[in-house]
Amino acid sequence: MNRILAWEQLSQQVFRIRIEAPLIAEERQPGQFVILQLDTSYGERIPLTIADADPHMGSITLIFQAVGRTTRILSSYRAGDRIENVLGPLGQPTHIQNFGSVVAVGGGIGVAPLYPIVQALKGAGNHLTVIIGARTRDLVILEKEMRALADELIVCTDDGSYGRKALVTAPLKELCTTLPGPDLAVAIGPPIMMKYCAETTRPYHVPTVVSLNTIMVDGTGMCGGCRVTVGNQTRFVCVDGPEFDGHQVDFDNMLKRLDAYREQEQSAQRNCRIEEVRR
Amino acid sequence: MSHQTPDRLHRQALEILASIEGRTLSKKERAQLPQQAMPAQDPLVRRATMSEVTYGYSEEQARVEAMRCLQCRNAPCIAGCPVRIDIPGFIQAIEERRYQESIGIIRESSLLPAICGRVCPQENQCQANCTVGKLLKDPFQSVSIGRLERYVADIDRRDSGGGVPSVKPETGKRVAVIGSGPASITVAADLRREGHAVTVLEAFHRPGGVMIYGIPEFRLPKAIVDDEIDTLKRMGVEIKTNFLVGRTRKLQDLIEKDGYDAVFIGTGAGLPKFLGIEGENLVGVFSANEYLTRSNMMKAYDRSRADTPIFQPRKVAVFGGGNVAMDAARTAVRLGAETVNVIYRRTRTEMPARAEEVDHAEEEGVIFHFLRSPKRILGDEQDRVIGIECLSYELGEPDESGRRRPVAIPGSESRIEVDTVLVSIGNDSNPLITRTTPQLQANKWGNIVTDENGKTSMERVYAGGDIVLGAATVILAMGEGRTAAAAIHAMLSR
Numbered sequence: 001m002n003r004i005l006a007w008e009q010l011s012q013q014v015f016r017i018r019i020e021a022p023l024i025a026e027e028r029q030p031g032q033f034v035i036l037q038l039d040t041s042y043g044e045r046i047p048l049t050i051a052d053a054d055p056h057m058g059s060i061t062l063i064f065q066a067v068g069r070t071t072r073i074l075s076s077y078r079a080g081d082r083i084e085n086v087l088g089p090l091g092q093p094t095h096i097q098n099f100g101s102v103v104a105v106g107g108g109i110g111v112a113p114l115y116p117i118v119q120a121l122k123g124a125g126n127h128l129t130v131i132i133g134a135r136t137r138d139l140v141i142l143e144k145e146m147r148a149l150a151d152e153l154i155v156c157t158d159d160g161s162y163g164r165k166a167l168v169t170a171p172l173k174e175l176c177t178t179l180p181g182p183d184l185a186v187a188i189g190p191p192i193m194m195k196y197c198a199e200t201t202r203p204y205h206v207p208t209v210v211s212l213n214t215i216m217v218d219g220t221g222m223c224g225g226c227r228v229t230v231g232n233q234t235r236f237v238c239v240d241g242p243e244f245d246g247h248q249v250d251f252d253n254m255l256k257r258l259d260a261y262r263e264q265e266q267s268a269q270r271n272c273r274i275e276e277v278r279r
Numbered sequence: 280m281s282h283q284t285p286d287r288l289h290r291q292a293l294e295i296l297a298s299i300e301g302r303t304l305s306k307k308e309r310a311q312l313p314q315q316a317m318p319a320q321d322p323l324v325r326r327a328t329m330s331e332v333t334y335g336y337s338e339e340q341a342r343v344e345a346m347r348c349l350q351c352r353n354a355p356c357i358a359g360c361p362v363r364i365d366i367p368g369f370i371q372a373i374e375e376r377r378y379q380e381s382i383g384i385i386r387e388s389s390l391l392p393a394i395c396g397r398v399c400p401q402e403n404q405c406q407a408n409c410t411v412g413k414l415l416k417d418p419f420q421s422v423s424i425g426r427l428e429r430y431v432a433d434i435d436r437r438d439s440g441g442g443v444p445s446v447k448p449e450t451g452k453r454v455a456v457i458g459s460g461p462a463s464i465t466v467a468a469d470l471r472r473e474g475h476a477v478t479v480l481e482a483f484h485r486p487g488g489v490m491i492y493g494i495p496e497f498r499l500p501k502a503i504v505d506d507e508i509d510t511l512k513r514m515g516v517e518i519k520t521n522f523l524v525g526r527t528r529k530l531q532d533l534i535e536k537d538g539y540d541a542v543f544i545g546t547g548a549g550l551p552k553f554l555g556i557e558g559e560n561l562v563g564v565f566s567a568n569e570y571l572t573r574s575n576m577m578k579a580y581d582r583s584r585a586d587t588p589i590f591q592p593r594k595v596a597v598f599g600g601g602n603v604a605m606d607a608a609r610t611a612v613r614l615g616a617e618t619v620n621v622i623y624r625r626t627r628t629e630m631p632a633r634a635e636e637v638d639h640a641e642e643e644g645v646i647f648h649f650l651r652s653p654k655r656i657l658g659d660e661q662d663r664v665i666g667i668e669c670l671s672y673e674l675g676e677p678d679e680s681g682r683r684r685p686v687a688i689p690g691s692e693s694r695i696e697v698d699t700v701l702v703s704i705g706n707d708s709n710p711l712i713t714r715t716t717p718q719l720q721a722n723k724w725g726n727i728v729t730d731e732n733g734k735t736s737m738e739r740v741y742a743g744g745d746i747v748l749g750a751a752t753v754i755l756a757m758g759e760g761r762t763a764a765a766a767i768h769a770m771l772s773r
C-alpha cells in the first residue's frame with residue numbers, strides 16, 4: 001500500500017501527488033512509468049509517468065489529468081490516503097547524452113512526462129529549448145519548473161489567452177528552419193500532437209523521440225494490448241518503449257486503437273460516483 | 280457428446296453399485312463397467328455464466344470409476360504422469376472409501392491435486408497408457424484418473440481446508456521466488472517446509488500466475504488457487520505483489536544487496552505471438568492473453584462492478600487450437616458473442632487442447648473450421664475489423680513433431696464476417712529478466728537454460744516452469760519446481 005504524502009492541484013483538471021514508493025524511487029530513471037490500481041478487486045490498471053523521484057524520502061511524484069473513471073477517483077484522494085497497488089518502474093529509460101541542442105515539446109498533460117527528461121538532458125549538458133502548449137491559460141502546467149531548466153522557454157495556447165497564440169508545431173518549425181537546427185527533438189503530448197510534431201521535423205531530418213501513451217493492462221509484456229506499429233513492425237510500448245522514433249510510428253493506427261473502448265469508458269464515467277468510492 | 284443431467288449420472292452409478300454389491304469383480308468385469316461421465320452444467324445455461332462447468336463426481340460415481348482400474352502390477356499409467364503419482368494406490372483407496380489415505384498418497388508426489396485433476400491433459404499423460412483404454416481399443420475409455428484425483432482433492436478441501444503443512448525449525452537461510460505460478464508455488468512450499476525463509480515476488484497485484492489471469496473461472500475456480508496461496512501464507516511464506524524483478528529490483532541485487540541465499544525464477548511464458556499478417560493491429564484484434572486477463576483477473580465480465588472495459592464481441596474468430604484458444608473462445612461465448620469461430624490449421628486430432636475442453640466448447644456452440652489458416656484481417660475505413668480471409672489446407676507429410684504438415688491449397692481463399700479476432704498461436708518467452716541480467720544464459724527462443732536440477736548459469740539461481748520449457752503445463756511446471764526445490768535445499772544445507 002502506497003501512502004499519499006502530498007497533494008496539489010495544478011490546474012482545473014491536473015493534479016500532482018507525491019506517494020510513498022521507496023523501491024521505485026531508488027530504481028527509477030527518466031522516461032519510466034508506473035501502473036497503478038486503486039482497488040484490487042475491481043479497479044483498472046492505468047499507466048502514469050514518474051514525474052520526479054526522491055530516493056532519500058522514498059517517494060515518487062505523479063502528475064495526472066482527470067480524464068476518466070480512475071483518474072477522477074484518484075483526484076479525490078488526499079494526503080494520507082493510500083493507493084492499493086503501484087507497480088514500477090516500467091519501460092525503458094530515456095537515452096540521455098549530450099546531443100548538443102535539443103528542443104523539447106510538451107502538449108497538455110504531456111508536459112508532466114517531459115519534465116524528468118528535460119531535467120536529465122539538462123544534467124547531461126544540452127542546450128534546451130522547451131515549448132509548452134495548452135488549449136488555454138488555465139491548462140498550462142509546470143511553467144515555473146521548466147523555466148528553471150530551459151535555456152529558452154516558449155509557451156503557446158490555442159486560444160491565445162497566454163503566451164503565443166499558436167500550436168506547438170509553429171515554433172517547432174521555426175526552430176528547425178533557423179540554422180543550425182536542433183540536434184534532437186523530444187515531443188510528448190496527445191498522439192495527434194506528436195504525429196504533427198514528427199511531420200514538422202521530418203523534412204529537416206531532426207531525429208524526433210516521442211513517448212507513446214497506449215492502452216495498457218499488465219505493463220510487463222504479457223498481454224500485447226499496448227502494441228503499436230513502428231517501422232512496419234509490431235512493438236510493445238510497455239517493454240520496448242514508451243519512447244520510439246517518431247518518424248517511424250504509425251500514429252493513425254494508434255489513434256484508432258486508443259478509441260477502441262471509448263463508448264464503454266464514457267458509460268463507466270457516468271457510473272462514477274466519486275463520493276461513494278472515497279475512503 | 281450429449282449432455283446428461285448430474286442426477287441421472289448419479290442414479291446410474293447407484294444402480295451399478297447395487298448390482299455388484301458384495302461381489303468380487305473379475306478383471307474382465309471391471310473393464311466392462313461403463314466409464315463414468317463428468318456431471319456438468321447444461322450447455323445452454325452455462326453459456327451465460329462464469330461458474331465452473333463441471334460439478335465433479337458423486338461418491339457413487341467415483342467408486343464405480345475406481346472399480347474400473349485393474350490395479351496393473353506394472354502400472355503403465357504412472358509412467359505417463361510427470362510427477363509419478365502412485366495411481367493404482369490412490370484409486371484403490373477410493374474404491375475402499377479410504378479417502379484420507381487416498382489424498383495422502385497423491386500428496387506424496389503432487390502439491391496441487393485439485394488443480395491438476397481439473398486441468399491436466401490426462402489423455403496425453405497418465406490416461407494415454409492405461410490398460411483399460413488399451414483393452415477397449417479407445418484411449419478415451421481409459422480409467423478417468425484425473426476426475427478421480429479431483430474427487431479426493433475436493434473432499435480434502437472440504438473436510439480439512441484449514442490444515443497447514445508442518446514447517447521445520449528456521450534454518451536462517453532466505454530464498455526469493457520470482458513469480459507465483461505453479462512452479463513458484465511448489466518451490467515456495469517445499470522450501471518453507473524445510474525451514475527456509477521464503478519470499479515470493481510477483482509482478483501482478485494478485486498471485487497465482489496463469490491459473491489466475493489465464494485459465495478462466497468456468498474451468499478452474501479462482502478460490503482453489505487462492506486457497507493454495509493462502510496455505511503458503513499460513514506456512515509463513517511472505518508474498519510481495521507489484522514487484523517486477525528486472526525493474527523494481529535487478530536479479531543480481533536480490534543476491535548481492537538484499538542477501539538472499541538462493542533465487543528461483545518461475546516467470547512463465549508471456550509475450551504473445553502474433554501472425555505477422557495484414558490487419559493485425561486493427562481495432563478488434565486482441566491477443567488471447569489480453570482478452571483473458573481483462574476478463575479473469577480484471578473481472579471485466581462483471582460489467583456492473585469492474586472498471587476495466589472489455590471489447591463487446593458479436594462475431595468472433597479465434598486463431599489457434601490449444602487450451603488458450605478454447606478458453607478465449609468460450610469466454611467470448613460467455614460475454615455474449617453470437618457466433619464464435621475457431622480457425623485451426625490442422626484437424627481435430629492434432630489439436631493440442633484438452634479433449635474435454637474441445638467437447639465442451641462444441642456443446643456451447645463454438646464452430647470449428649479445421650484445415651484453415653488466416654491470410655489477412657480485413658478492416659473498414661475506421662480500422663475496425665469487419666472480417667477475415669482464410670486459406671484452406673490439406674495434410675501433407677509428417678514434420679519433425681510427427682504431425683502431418685498442413686499445406687496451403689492455392690486459390691482456396693474464403694471469407695468469414697467477424698468483428699473481433701482473438702489471436703492465440705502461442706507465446707515467446709518474456710525477455711525482461713534475461714535482458715536485465717546479461718550473465719543469465721538463455722537459448723535462442725529466450726528460454727532460460729538450466730541443468731537437470733533446474734540450476735541456471737548463475738550461482739545460486741534456479742529456474743523452472745514455462746520460462747524454461749516454453750509454454751507447457753501446470754503439472755510440468757510443478758514437477759520442475761519440485762526438482763529445483765530439492766536442489767536448492769541440498770545447496771543450502773551444504
Ligand SMILES: Cc1cc2nc3c(=O)[nH]c(=O)nc-3n(C[C@H](O)[C@H](O)[C@H](O)COP(=O)(O)OP(=O)(O)OC[C@H]3O[C@@H](n4cnc5c(N)ncnc54)[C@H](O)[C@@H]3O)c2cc1C
Nearest residue numbers: 046047048049063064065067068069070071213214242265
Ligand atoms: C506510458 C504512459 C505514460 C502516461 N503518463 C501519463 C501521465 O503522466 N499523466 C497523465 O495524466 N496521463 C498519462 N498517461 C495516460 C493515462 O494512462 C490515461 O489518461 C489513463 O489511463 C486514463 O484512465 P481513466 O480510467 O481515468 O480514463 P478512462 O476512463 O480509461 O479513459 C478516459 C478517456 O481517455 C482515453 N484514454 C484512455 N487511456 C488513454 C491513454 N493511455 N492515452 C490517451 N487517452 C487515453 C479514453 O479513450 C477515454 O476517452 C500515460 C499513458 C502511458 C501509456
Ligand SMILES: Cc1cc2nc3c(=O)[nH]c(=O)nc-3n(C[C@H](O)[C@H](O)[C@H](O)COP(=O)(O)OP(=O)(O)OC[C@H]3O[C@@H](n4cnc5c(N)ncnc54)[C@H](O)[C@@H]3O)c2cc1C
Nearest residue numbers: 458460461462482488489493524546547744745751752753
Ligand atoms: C489460457 C491458458 C490456459 C491454459 N490451460 C492449461 C490447461 O488446461 N492445463 C495445463 O496443464 N496447462 C494449461 N496452461 C498452461 C499453464 O497454465 C502453464 O504451463 C503454467 O501456468 C506455467 O506455470 P509457471 O509456474 O511457469 O508460471 P505462470 O503460471 O506463467 O506464472 C508466472 C508468474 O510470474 C509473474 N512474473 C513474470 N515475470 C515476472 C518478473 N519479472 N517479476 C515478478 N513476477 C513475474 C507473472 O505475472 C505470473 O504471475 C494454460 C495456459 C494459458 C495461458
Ligand code: SF4
Nearest residue numbers: 360395399404405425
Ligand atoms: S497429476 Fe495429471 S498426469 Fe499425474 S495422475 Fe494426476 S491427472 Fe494424471
Ligand code: SF4
Nearest residue numbers: 348349351356409410
Ligand atoms: S493403467 Fe489404468 S487400469 Fe492399470 S493401474 Fe493404471 S489406471 Fe489402473
Ligand code: FES
Nearest residue numbers: 219221223224238
Ligand atoms: S501492457 Fe500488456 S504487453 Fe504491454
